[in-house]
Amino acid sequence: MKLNVNGNDRNFDGDVRMPLLWAIRDHLGLTGTKYGCGVAQCGACTVHADGQALRSCSISVADAQGMRIRTIEGLGADHRLLAAWVKHDVPQCGYCQSGQIMQAAALLEAIPKPTDADIDGAMSGNICRCGTYQRIRAAIKDAAGVA
């Protein structure tokens, strides 16, 4: 079967019950999408499916078939969030950050000028154990051009 990832149709010949996360990581070799909890509690595995943020640990390959999947590798090196993340030195351990950025990218596509409440609402499903939350907030605002 085919999975559409980052604009390419990729062959997948494994178990279609496999969570999309493990297909992306183990079979397609795209390791920027992280495993953190496996039960949609932490957001480290966030990808975009047809433009919406999605926890890739909690959808099977079978259900992801036909969706346009975008991972951190497909976000684009010139994405304004990446520059903002570097400018604010957001990452500490960094393990959650690709999920954070994918979540934030989906937020900015839906709400280009988010308020603090919008950011709380969109980002509170993504855990960062290092506690970079306020730098994430600052970086999102910076990328969005809001004070």
Add this chain to the structure above:
Amino acid sequence: MSERKSEERSSRSPVLTRRRLVLGGSLLGGALVVGYTARNIGAVASGALSIGAQSPDPSAFGPFIKIDEAGWVTVVNKHQEMGQGTHAGLAAIVAEELDADWEKVRLESSPANAAIYKNTVMGIQATAGSSAIAGSWDQLRHAGAAARAMFVQAAAGKWGVPVASINVRSGVVYHAGSDRQETFVELLADAAKVTPPANPTLKDPKDYKLIGTDLVRRKDSQSKSNGTARYTQDVQLPRMLTAMVAHPPRFGGKLASFDAGAARRIPGVVDVFEIGSGVAVVAEDTWSARRGRDALKITWDDTKAETRSSHELRALYRDIANGKTDVTGAAFHTVGNVERAFDGELFEASFDFPYLAHAAMEPMNCVARVDGRKVKLMFASQLQTMDQINAALTAISLPGMVEIETLPAGGSFGRRGIMTSDYVVECVNIARHVGGGRPVKLVWTREDDMTSGYYRPMVHHRISIKCGDAGLPAAWRHHAVAQALIPFGANEIAVEGIKNSPYLAVAAVVDGKVFTPKLAVPPAFWRSVGNSHTAMVLEHTVDQLARRAKRDPAEYRRAIYAKAGDVRRLAVLELVCKKAGWAGPIEAGWARGLAVHECFGTVVAQVAEVSMRGGIPKVRRVVCAVDCGVAVAPNQIAAQMEGGVCFGLSAALYGRITLDRGVPQETNFDGYRVLRMDEAPSVETYIVPSRRNPTGVGEPGVPLIAPAVANAILSLTGRATTGLPFVT
């Protein structure tokens, strides 16, 4: 098919196990924590056990600096970068003394080789106790200054001018008397021939251009944002197998029997076998390994397992503190005549703290390849020397034959600093069984990680204080109950921060005892270690004493610090009060709480602004004042205060592993609640100027937020806190 336990299959023989205890116990315990141990033990370890260990790439500039033809200055980092930002500070120390171009400085991980790369504070190669910057300060300043002197010498020779007429800026060497200049690259061949000076001249701190400025930025922000940073979980190698292990549900439990029939029929499952820690399933990918493990039918033997529940252990700990059991207390601090000092009216309080998981974002994992006696590990090693020793014992090899490629950690908070190298040993056992040098990636699920033990131990504190003049402590009795983190010694970790506290220093009588029960639940270092509870006990107690004395908490502390001559605490207290507007008004329903504590040589004060919302403390703003000596990387100091506050607040609000008949009940982030974006306070950091040698910041920001919040709640409601978490 039924498979019985097989002695042959068990790769840890009783002999090896005993050897592990002897070696593991003496070496690593001793060397691990700053201030607890004998450095000479570590020195023996780093010498004898490094025989045959991987050498660094040869470099004219020594084991910490490489400079190449493209102008890159590569700083070799012997420490684990687990988010604490150490790598930036270490690189800045070298770049400052070398006068390198910061934009052309990068880092790589050193080989595991304690003879060269030991932590100078601990004697083994390890990253712990917030010691990386402190322990590397002299070493890397000298390395950088020596390399600079080599370039200066080379230029002086080449140009025929005096050394004193030469200056270096941003990787370019200049002659003062002419417009002559050459880059490090142009002088590289000549500089490499110069004998490094044994005692290079170090810069006067007033001449620092990089250290202490916000020019010092992380070198990994880009790769950690765009998904290219490579963690252990991301390692993919030809022929690599993925392993999962079924562990006993209770600590101290053993395998009785297992049926692997169904597991073996799962497509992708390659093998199923017993190892010392449970039943291993190796498979072609993560999903197959997971399905294979789920299909195992296992009978566990709980004969020697811990089967009590948390509430029973809590009651036991209280009995222990009250002398009602046969666990005797050992004095950790005794001053004056204890007899009759505690007669009369006393302030009495007790505190209960639960087991805590580390819950790093990246669950524990390891990649191992075992080919005969050759062992190669690729993972986020935090105690390289211990991991080498334990891997060697497991593979019946020598520590020096264990090569480690140290990768960045997706968090650790102490979980990767386990003295028994638990998950590393597990991975080596599996790779040894697989054999032939075939790489094996051990993957723990979140549930494996959270129920694996090595928790911040449960703790109980009981204190009785008699107050004297002006309400200051006159006699202080302090009994603490906690499992020991190292298997020998006086369990001083359980009471760290208490003995040297100014609150005890002003008391004429001190009766400090620590009780050390033995349980099968393995305890571990957890970010800020003993301070994670002692700071709460001390700082919340002091606020209650101030309240009894009808004195302002800041003013009461000031009086004690002045009497004890604690100038560093006085300085952070003044700074935090000023920046937080301590004496100023605050809206109805909000209160400020204060805490001050020294942790691993760094003194921190925090003021938290708190309101109660439906029984849950809401923390909106935290102001930190920090004295960490010379501030090498101010932006990273701020980041660690921000992160420390969030980590400490997570635990204070919600953190708790509950045992039900020995089985951990919190298994993932649904049960083990942690702080999220909408709960994260804004954190402001102010640094006390200092010329003292730097001390660490990775841990000292953690332990104050719990007492700062408790003190704000005390101010708001009049209610004292007697245990954590706040939300139960």
